[in-house]
């Protein structure tokens with residue numbers, strides 16, 4: 528037997544407990560001091576097979592099932608490499624992000640699409656459906672993310688395309704799933720019901736702080752506020768469609784987040800929506816002017832922990848947890864594509880509408896040689912060629928991070944390290960805290976149920992005697 532290279536052990540200060548986490552299985556296990564002594568012994572023993580055989584059976588199961596211990600002949604990097612290759616080149620799912628328009632009714636401070644107004648034409652819509660039908664051959668599911676601009680400004684196009692995709696998937700007897708990234712301003716209850724019928728089961732809406740902060744960062748085109756309308760819409764639709772609230776953070780709004788959380792608690796939304804924090808980055812020239820206010824990844828990571836703790840204390844159904852992944856995003860998958868309203872196909876969401884972005888295909892005019900070479904560049908992105916990534920414990924939960932950032936900002940020895948690199952221990956401690964509270968709630972609920980059923984039985988017995 529041998530120790531996994533992806534083990535982390537976190538002693539909990541002022542307690543006798545140690546948490547063990549394995550980045551490949553994502554198992555989080557609590558060890559008592561006696562168990563930890565045995566675990567340390569078996570992980571470092573020269574004759575680990577013998578040390579393992581002497582462990583109590585329960586501990587043996589925990590260590591092997593959670594992948595803290597492996598057979599000597601298992602090569603973890605090779606296993607990950609194969610998973611990654613399969614996810615990239617052998618996925619059975621077609622994943623599309625489609626912008627039916629680049630128009631938007633907001634004028635966000637950090638927007639990189641900067642007032643572009645390209646809408647999808649009917650002939651592009653037809654060409655897109657044929658292109659999708661071709662790509663779906665031999666695949667087993669279609670996933671669409673509606674994006675923009677603001678996709679609800681192109682409702683008719685979303686409706687028509689959804690109906691065509693549904694009928695295509697019906698004909699092929701494969702499932703169709705969709706979600707939407709919207710600013711939430713036009714998301715009425717009727718519209719949410721209609722989206723749901725078109726298989727859109729989740730909408731992500733951005734709220735960047737309490738009213739006074741959000742309205743400065745995400746004003747309407749005419750400068751008016753948008754916060755109240757968005758929050759009202761969330762209240763109207765959350766029982767019809769799953770709502771995920773994204774809060775984009777930079778130096779200028781981070782201090783106001785606790786106030787936003789208080790608003791969600793006051794409005795009784797905190798158990799009805801999920802909320803997560805997004806990191807505003809200087810992704811393109813268009814938003815280079817916000818680079819001075821962007822948080823560095825380690826700064827963002829520190830704040831993320833504090834703000835997740837705030838969410839936990841407020842009672843939100845939220846909190847991140849590192850999961851193993853086989854690829855990173857649409858950009859490193861051979862079956863993932865981003866389609867702009869003019870029919871150009873890209874590999875990355877950041878390429879929408881940016882001047883220097885290079886398409887990898889065109890649903891109307893077909894793929895050129897230059898596009899094919901660009902596609903090769905994206906699909907050639909490989910964290911297993913990066914020395915720091917190969918030596919890094921985070922590899923199974925990170926897979927080299929965002930390929931776009933890596934191409935743009937890093938030097939080739941590593942990918943773009945995500946926040947886990949800086950806050951994994953704290954995030955795991957928080958996850959443990961959440962699970963303990965949940966367990967306590969469940970056992971209290973069980974105890975209450977037990978007391979009630981006994982009380983009811985006693986009462987029935989008394990009645991029967993009378």
Ligand code: SF4
Pocket residue numbers: 855856857858874875876877929930931932
């Ligand atoms: S490459 Fe990065 S920015 Fe582009 S889609 Fe993937 S995660 Fe997003």
Ligand code: SF4
Pocket residue numbers: 910915916917919920921922925926927928941942943944945948
């Ligand atoms: S990108 Fe950074 S965190 Fe991710 S595997 Fe590479 S070195 Fe580790």
